[in-house]
Amino acid sequence: MRITKFIAISCLLASTVAGGLLFQAGAAENDSQKRIGYGRGGRMQGGGVSERSKEPIQPIPITFDDNRAKTDLGLKLFFEPRLSKSGWISCNSCHNLATGGADNLPTSIGHKWLFGPINAPTVLNSKFNLAQFWDGRASNLKEQAKGPIANPMEMASNHELAVNVLQTIPEYVKWFKEVYGEGKITIDNVADAIAAFEETLTTPNSRFDWWLKDYDDKISESELQGYALFKEKGCIGCHNGFGVGGSDYQKLGVVKPYSKDVQTLGRYHVTKKESDKFVFKVPLLRNIELTAPYFHDASTWSLSEAVNIMAEYQLGTTLTKDETGNIVAFLKALTGDQPSVIFPILPPSSESTPKPNRN
Numbered sequence: 001m002r003i004t005k006f007i008a009i010s011c012l013l014a015s016t017v018a019g020g021l022l023f024q025a026g027a028a029e030n031d032s033q034k035r036i037g038y039g040r041g042g043r044m045q046g047g048g049v050s051e052r053s054k055e056p057i058q059p060i061p062i063t064f065d066d067n068r069a070k071t072d073l074g075l076k077l078f079f080e081p082r083l084s085k086s087g088w089i090s091c092n093s094c095h096n097l098a099t100g101g102a103d104n105l106p107t108s109i110g111h112k113w114l115f116g117p118i119n120a121p122t123v124l125n126s127k128f129n130l131a132q133f134w135d136g137r138a139s140n141l142k143e144q145a146k147g148p149i150a151n152p153m154e155m156a157s158n159h160e161l162a163v164n165v166l167q168t169i170p171e172y173v174k175w176f177k178e179v180y181g182e183g184k185i186t187i188d189n190v191a192d193a194i195a196a197f198e199e200t201l202t203t204p205n206s207r208f209d210w211w212l213k214d215y216d217d218k219i220s221e222s223e224l225q226g227y228a229l230f231k232e233k234g235c236i237g238c239h240n241g242f243g244v245g246g247s248d249y250q251k252l253g254v255v256k257p258y259s260k261d262v263q264t265l266g267r268y269h270v271t272k273k274e275s276d277k278f279v280f281k282v283p284l285l286r287n288i289e290l291t292a293p294y295f296h297d298a299s300t301w302s303l304s305e306a307v308n309i310m311a312e313y314q315l316g317t318t319l320t321k322d323e324t325g326n327i328v329a330f331l332k333a334l335t336g337d338q339p340s341v342i343f344p345i346l347p348p349s350s351e352s353t354p355k356p357n358r359n
Contacts, residue, residue: 052212056231056240059209060125060202060286060336067196070179074197076344077190083162084155086111087356091148091194095123097341100290101201106298111156112358118264119298124339125286127199128243134280134296136249137270141195146187159187165354166190171347203287203336211333219333226330229323234315244285244334251279252295255316261297289332303328 077083078091094108094116095101101124103109107116118134126132132144148154149162166172166185177183179193208227210218219227230236239245249267252258258278267276280296293299294306307327311319319327 050214052214055212056236057208057212057244058242059212060204060206060242062202062204066200067179069175070193070196071200072197073175073179074193074195075341076175076346077194078197079344080346082165082349082353082356083149083157083190084111085157085161085356086358088358089155091123091145094120094148094154097123097201097339100124100287100338101126102291104292106293108154110154111152114153116153118296119293121283122287122291123198124201124203125243125246125284127202128241128284129246129281130248131281135267135270136281141198142188142191145191145194145198149187161354163187163190165349168350168353169347170350201339203338206286206334206336208330208333209336220329222326222329223333224330226326226328226333229327230330233311233317233319233323233327235310235327238282238314239285245282246284248282249276249279250282250314252313253278254314256313258313260295260299264296266296285331285334287335287338289335303331307331 081088081090081093083090089110094103096103101122102120106119108120110116121134126141130136132138132141133147138144138147146159150158163185166176172185173183176185176189176193180189207218208223211224230239238248238250241247252266265277267279267281268274270276283295288294289303292303293301294303295309300306300309304324307324308319311317
């Protein structure tokens with residue numbers, strides 16, 4: 001009798017659990033067809049879509065679908081100074097991951113202490129750019145990664161020499177074969193691995209992103225007012241999307257000619273179109289408080305002044321001190337989790353590895 005009752009109760013419990021699991025699976029299937037990523041757990045309480053999912057700025061998505069072996073190789077190459085002629089300059093020299101993915105200099109220092117012609121943009125969230133470099137001359141991160149290696153003012157090597165350096169280091173030959181299936185290293189694969197690593201350098205979970213997910217207590221009243229002003233004044237027209245910028249080109253000096261730098265012609269160097277003079281890729285505003293100085297010409301170290309310059313030259317308006325302060329407060333709320341990167345231990349050179357050349 002007791003055995004029969006125990007079996008009956010066990011069956012009832014099993015049926016209840018199975019039914020619950022089926023219900024959850026069905027709900028998950030239905031929910032997967034809706035837009036997720038906004039509201040608490042992707043939905044507002046009650047199952048509705050958060051109104052903030054319609055905001056022109058979207059939270060940075062968190063993904064885990066990268067090829068770990070490739071990104072690990074790219075990490076090593078990103079920090080590899082032997083890709084430069086001097087054996088001293090790496091990607092991280094100009095895009096320092098300890099300082100917001102930039103070098104916090106007006107222009108970067110290259111081979112033989114040469115100063116570059118333009119302010120280095122951050123590498124963080126660069127996957128959200130429609131193209132790379134201020135003038136957009138590289139269509140993607142892979143194409144961009146090839147440029148500095150052979151630029152005489154930057155790493156000052158050439159692609160053949162850089163590949164030869166790596167090819168003479170047995171560990172690199174092994175790693176490239178594991179990732180790309182062949183022991184022969186190519187500049188395309190070098191750039192591909194660096195780009196794969198750079199695509200992981202996103203900064204999710206800013207306080208503003210949490211607000212977009214309906215966590216009202218994550219930002220202050222001043223920051224919220226700043227966001228309202230950011231939209232009201234028209235900043236949002238260019239600075240939107242995941243990166244809060246990077247998705248368009250714009251002329252610097254829309255309503256008033258930009259007089260601080262009349263030598264750098266921007267997109268014109270790529271297209272040779274007269275209409276593209278002084279047109280630049282719209283910069284990302286994520287982590288902007290970490291990446292001074294500002295603009296392609298590094299014309300100011302002050303974020304408040306940068307906001308006022310944009311208001312004057314792009315929008316034709318003058319902000320009050322309080323308006324500027326609130327917008328700056330909002331911009332600081334865009335700083336997200338910085339990439340946690342363990343400095344790689346690089347393999348030693350072999351006897352046949354080309355020696356550094358500082359000339």
